Amino acid sequence: MNHIRNGRIFAACHPQDTARIRIRIVRYEEGDMRALVADAATGARQRLILVSSLHPTAVTGTGNRRKSGYAPEDAPPVTRSPTPPHVQEPAAEVTDWFDGMPGRRYRVALPPRLLLLNSNQRLHHHRRADITRVLRRAAWAASRGLPLLKRAHIIGVLHPEDRQRRDPANWYPSFKACVDGLVDQGVLEDDDHTRVVGPDMRIGHVVTGSRLVLHVRELEQGESAPELGK
Numbered sequence: 001m002n003h004i005r006n007g008r009i010f011a012a013c014h015p016q017d018t019a020r021i022r023i024r025i026v027r028y029e030e031g032d033m034r035a036l037v038a039d040a041a042t043g044a045r046q047r048l049i050l051v052s053s054l055h056p057t058a059v060t061g062t063g064n065r066r067k068s069g070y071a072p073e074d075a076p077p078v079t080r081s082p083t084p085p086h087v088q089e090p091a092a093e094v095t096d097w098f099d100g101m102p103g104r105r106y107r108v109a110l111p112p113r114l115l116l117l118n119s120n121q122r123l124h125h126h127r128r129a130d131i132t133r134v135l136r137r138a139a140w141a142a143s144r145g146l147p148l149l150k151r152a153h154i155i156g157v158l159h160p161e162d163r164q165r166r167d168p169a170n171w172y173p174s175f176k177a178c179v180d181g182l183v184d185q186g187v188l189e190d191d192d193h194t195r196v197v198g199p200d201m202r203i204g205h206v207v208t209g210s211r212l213v214l215h216v217r218e219l220e221q222g223e224s225a226p227e228l229g230k
Contacts, residue, residue, distance in 0.1 A: 003056040003072060004028050009040045010070035013058045023049075023070060040073075097155045097202065103218040106146050110138045110178065112159075113209035117173035132177045139181025139214065146187045151219040154179060156199035159207035168201040171212075175199045178214055187216070 006028060012021045022040035034048040058071035098105055115131050117123075123131075156175035158168045179191045179199055188195055197219065204213065 002030075004035055004051060004054050009073040010037075010054060011058075011073045013055065013066035013069050013071050022073065025054075095204065097157070097215045098153075098217045101153075101217060102223070103153075103220055105218075106143075106216040108139060108143045108146070108178070108182070108214040108216060110135070110142055110212045112207055112211040114138060114211070116158075116171060116210070116212065117177065119170045119173055128173075132173070135174055135177035135212075136181040136184065139178035140184045143182050143185045143187050143214075146182075146185070146216070148189070149187055149216070149218045150189075151195050151223075152188060152197070153217045153219055154196060154198035154200070155202055155215040155217075157202045157204040157213045157215060159204040159211045159213060161206065161208060161210040163206060166203060168203050172199075172201065174212055175201060175214075178212060182214070182216070 004025060006025050008025050010023050010025070023037040024040040024043070026036040026038050026046060028035035028051070033051060035051050035054060036046060037049055038044060038046045053069040055066060055069050055071045057075050058066055060066060114134060117128065117131050117135070121128075156168075156171075156178065158166070158171050158174075160166060176199075179188075179196065182188050183191055190196075199214070
């Protein structure tokens with residue numbers, strides 16, 4: 001990190017940060033996880049801080065002002081935060097996930113900005129249980145009014161907040177909680193393999209704050225697991 005140099009002064013990024021607002025790099029070697037710093041004015045209160053909190057500039061890559069950490073005092077000042085690019089969102093679903101398949105169809109859309117569970121996360125079991133409970137309750141509320149379905153095919157669509165590449169299968173814990181919410185609501189008697197095909201997980205269009213949407217299709221009498229073309 002060539003922006004971290006011995007003797008260089010950093011200032012707190014947050015404009016309201018009055019504590020430790022200016023620090024001087026006392027000792028740092030390339031590759032270190034922490035840098036030894038001290039108060040810039042007095043040299044007192046030497047301590048180690050993570051280099052991840054020592055940013056090269058006071059703005060992010062998208063032009064927004066940072067609200068934590070420190071940036072070099074001699075870096076160009078922040079004049080204004082440019083308006084982030086507007087992401088156009090389709091007004092409605094543009095993909096027919098059950099194209100050409102029979103049966104009644106229903107859409108269960110959870111609110112955006114909910115915390116989601118990802119199989120790659122390492123969460124305390126209490127925290128995981130809390131997030132699961134919220135997702136399950138949200139799906140229960142969003143499916144109010146749907147009829148009882150003896151058998152159903154479910155496609156779970158993750159609408160991300162940006163266009164980065166993702167593996168939607170990693171969000172299976174979130175989709176599972178939502179399907180349990182359908183059972184709580186009485187849309188499904190249970191979610192075992194005799195009653196539910198799926199959830200098959202897909203990526204949808206970008207939505208601010210991200211959201212999960214369940215697309216539910218009633219399976220007709222004697223219909224086997226479908227062949228998906230999506």
